[in-house]
Amino acid sequence: MGSNSDRKPFNNKTIEWIDQRLPIFTMLDKEYGKFPTPRNFNYFWNFGAIAMFMLVTMIVTGITLAMHYTPHANYAFDSVERIMRDVNFGWLIRYIHMNGASFFFIAVYIHIFRGMYYGSFKQPRELLWILGVTIFLLMMATAFMGYVLPWGQMSFWGATVITNLFSAVPIVGPGIVEWMWGGFAVDNATLNRFFSLHFVLPFVIAAVVFLHVWALHVTGSNNPTGLDVKGPQDTLPFNPYYTIKDLFGLIVFVAVYAMFIFFMPNALGHPDNYIPANPLVTPPHIVPEWYFLTFYAILRSIFFDFNPIMLAGFGGIGYYVAKVVWDKNRTDYFSTRNLIILGVSGFLTLVGFVGAFFPQLHIPLTNMVIIEAKLGGVLAMFGAVGLLFVLPWCDTHPVRSARYRPLYKAALLFFVAIVLLLGYVGAMPAEGIWPWIGLAATGYYMAFFLVILPILSKHEKALPLPASIAQAVLDEQAAKAAKLAKKGA
Amino acid sequence: MMMSHFKKVALTALALCMIGAPVHAAEGHKYPLPDMDWSFEGPFGTYDKAALQRGFLVYKQVCSACHGMKKLYYRHLEALGYSEAQIKTIAAEYTVMDGPNDEGEMFERPARPSDKFKLPYANDKAAMYANGGALPPDMSLIVKAREGGADYVYGVLVGYTNPPEGVVLGNNQHYNKFKSGNIIAMANPLNDGQVTYEDGTPQTADQYAKDVTHFLAWAAEPEMEQRKQMGVKVLIFLAVFAMIMYAVKRKIWEDVH
Numbered sequence A: 001m002g003s004n005s006d007r008k009p010f011n012n013k014t015i016e017w018i019d020q021r022l023p024i025f026t027m028l029d030k031e032y033g034k035f036p037t038p039r040n041f042n043y044f045w046n047f048g049a050i051a052m053f054m055l056v057t058m059i060v061t062g063i064t065l066a067m068h069y070t071p072h073a074n075y076a077f078d079s080v081e082r083i084m085r086d087v088n089f090g091w092l093i094r095y096i097h098m099n100g101a102s103f104f105f106i107a108v109y110i111h112i113f114r115g116m117y118y119g120s121f122k123q124p125r126e127l128l129w130i131l132g133v134t135i136f137l138l139m140m141a142t143a144f145m146g147y148v149l150p151w152g153q154m155s156f157w158g159a160t161v162i163t164n165l166f167s168a169v170p171i172v173g174p175g176i177v178e179w180m181w182g183g184f185a186v187d188n189a190t191l192n193r194f195f196s197l198h199f200v201l202p203f204v205i206a207a208v209v210f211l212h213v214w215a216l217h218v219t220g221s222n223n224p225t226g227l228d229v230k231g232p233q234d235t236l237p238f239n240p241y242y243t244i245k246d247l248f249g250l251i252v253f254v255a256v257y258a259m260f261i262f263f264m265p266n267a268l269g270h271p272d273n274y275i276p277a278n279p280l281v282t283p284p285h286i287v288p289e290w291y292f293l294t295f296y297a298i299l300r301s302i303f304f305d306f307n308p309i310m311l312a313g314f315g316g317i318g319y320y321v322a323k324v325v326w327d328k329n330r331t332d333y334f335s336t337r338n339l340i341i342l343g344v345s346g347f348l349t350l351v352g353f354v355g356a357f358f359p360q361l362h363i364p365l366t367n368m369v370i371i372e373a374k375l376g377g378v379l380a381m382f383g384a385v386g387l388l389f390v391l392p393w394c395d396t397h398p399v400r401s402a403r404y405r406p407l408y409k410a411a412l413l414f415f416v417a418i419v420l421l422l423g424y425v426g427a428m429p430a431e432g433i434w435p436w437i438g439l440a441a442t443g444y445y446m447a448f449f450l451v452i453l454p455i456l457s458k459h460e461k462a463l464p465l466p467a468s469i470a471q472a473v474l475d476e477q478a479a480k481a482a483k484l485a486k487k488g489a
Numbered sequence B: 001m002m003m004s005h006f007k008k009v010a011l012t013a014l015a016l017c018m019i020g021a022p023v024h025a026a027e028g029h030k031y032p033l034p035d036m037d038w039s040f041e042g043p044f045g046t047y048d049k050a051a052l053q054r055g056f057l058v059y060k061q062v063c064s065a066c067h068g069m070k071k072l073y074y075r076h077l078e079a080l081g082y083s084e085a086q087i088k089t090i091a092a093e094y095t096v097m098d099g100p101n102d103e104g105e106m107f108e109r110p111a112r113p114s115d116k117f118k119l120p121y122a123n124d125k126a127a128m129y130a131n132g133g134a135l136p137p138d139m140s141l142i143v144k145a146r147e148g149g150a151d152y153v154y155g156v157l158v159g160y161t162n163p164p165e166g167v168v169l170g171n172n173q174h175y176n177k178f179k180s181g182n183i184i185a186m187a188n189p190l191n192d193g194q195v196t197y198e199d200g201t202p203q204t205a206d207q208y209a210k211d212v213t214h215f216l217a218w219a220a221e222p223e224m225e226q227r228k229q230m231g232v233k234v235l236i237f238l239a240v241f242a243m244i245m246y247a248v249k250r251k252i253w254e255d256v257h
Helices: A013-021 A024-033 A043-066 A076-085 A090-117 A126-148 A153-168 A173-181 A188-219 A238-263 A290-301 A308-325 A336-357 A373-389 A406-427 A434-459 A469-488 B002-019 B049-061 B074-080 B084-092 B124-130 B149-158 B205-220 B224-253
Strands: A036-038 A235-237 B095-098 B107-110
Touching: A013 A024, A024 A238, A036 A238, A043 A090, A043 A188, A043 A238, A076 A090, A090 A126, A090 A238, A090 A290, A090 A406, A090 B224, A126 A153, A126 A188, A126 A290, A126 A373, A153 A173, A153 A188, A153 A373, A173 A188, A235 A238, A238 B224, A290 A373, A290 A406, A290 A434, A308 A336, A308 A434, A373 A434, A406 A434, B049 B074, B049 B205, B074 B084, B074 B205, B149 B205
Parallel strands: none
Antiparallel strands: A036 A235, B095 B107
């Protein structure tokens, strides 16, 4: 007896024959036909399907490009130009792929925001969220290596800058970098392995997407109210309601994407990448693609070495955060003892900074370097991505949706503004006031996860919640009708 | 290109307002690029074949002495409106190396439409040696490879002025308003009357600069016309498709709303 016994037969004989042997149609009907889906999705819920469409687009165009591309330092640039000029519709395939990277990230960034705003990462969807952040991380690696393949100036120098980051790791750093390069500089061996990895990683992404969707279908979708589904009155079958809504949203998204492909295909790129890679000429400003700018700014925001005084100060603040802020039962933020801890560590941090920036003052110990700026930047950058993984444990407030959490909503929208500001800082040369703005913004980025969310989890009083999803929909309709009536009167 | 230019100006202005830092001496002075009205701009833009042919003439007679165009074949000139016979004649003006033949010898022959544009120098070293150490960049992608695009290339061609006070030029250096950094190794390449036009177009340096920039814009994006025409069709299709899908969506959701 197999696991296939409680299956309902299909009328169509061919489908039934297949389904008896492999119940793929039963599965499709269950997961995409009848699948009970909250009835109150807004258009933010389109971006999962859109991201999926982008992944498929990237894989299909990418495989086609790989048929014509030559991964060799001497020929890569020319082979891309051959695709643009001599391969039938090669320019179309390449522009779809090139802009596709950007639009994949746009879809995924909106998808991540959706998850944060409506609390989709919370219990019981933590693992679903972690799989999502894993996809995001894999996408970053894939996109970075893909950008290297045309072997233009930005490809080459971007690869040089980013791979060099790993040299910041103590002791083994330089060895790791040479191992990644496959030589003593970014060269043909590097290009070859990046091509190989750029080809294979999307399939790893597809596998993690499968797990992500699987986990989603176990817990079911979240919804704009953040309330759990309480019964059939709260849901609609996925088909036709959400198949058609997803399709409509997807077409609108593709229309914007098409505007870039056909009318400004290079607007999101950098002109320098149409200059062949030249190890002897460094471009004046090495800038990553726009979707990395936020993390690039965080990387560059640590522009000072950490001295022991500073670290002692940070340690004190960290102790306070861990012991007082993160303890669910403590509210004695400003007890005398805690004020002393904060005061002393704040003072030490300040002294550490003053000593670091005014070496002529000769403050003891501040000339000692414990963590170099470069390593600090790398830690901050990876930390910024790492914090996304632990978000479900930073924000433990029982109410999911920001709709009913005005303070969380304000903090989150400000966080989005900070992420955009960091993106802007990342595009600016690291001089003048920009690194300082970057440092302050990085501070908020970290504090949002480590301080603001735990405090809000403990203290934020949520607005009254609707009784159910269905009730929320009815309330909304009533409000809309009242508004219409008022207008008519 | 307009957008990136605007963005650059806006960002520069903002940066200057916010920090009031002096502009880096090494980066030179940034003059706003001329905002030209190119026929190939905009969603319905097309190349002007007469301008392309004149531009090719300027490239052939002036620029090609130092600048190669590695990505172009003579056959590509069909897009400029030349007939097959004309392209054969143009190609045959050049001698290229072929071989080895059946006896294993390399031999010279007139170029054919299937040959690449003949390069002015055997290699980069020879090009630098002939130009006082400066490498004349390849022109195939120049319009795509510079911030500001066609406006920038045109700007550099007409941007030669006397250096402002305090700027000392070295040997083999020239001052150019629009070249990023303002110092350029190339001497002013275009002068009035230098190239003879058959179609009555004014034979001025400014006109030469416009025409050759037009030609270079085509060389960088030969697919542009096809791309934009296809884009218009694709967007019309998507707009109609989206409207239909929206109507279907409304219909399906009617009973739940």
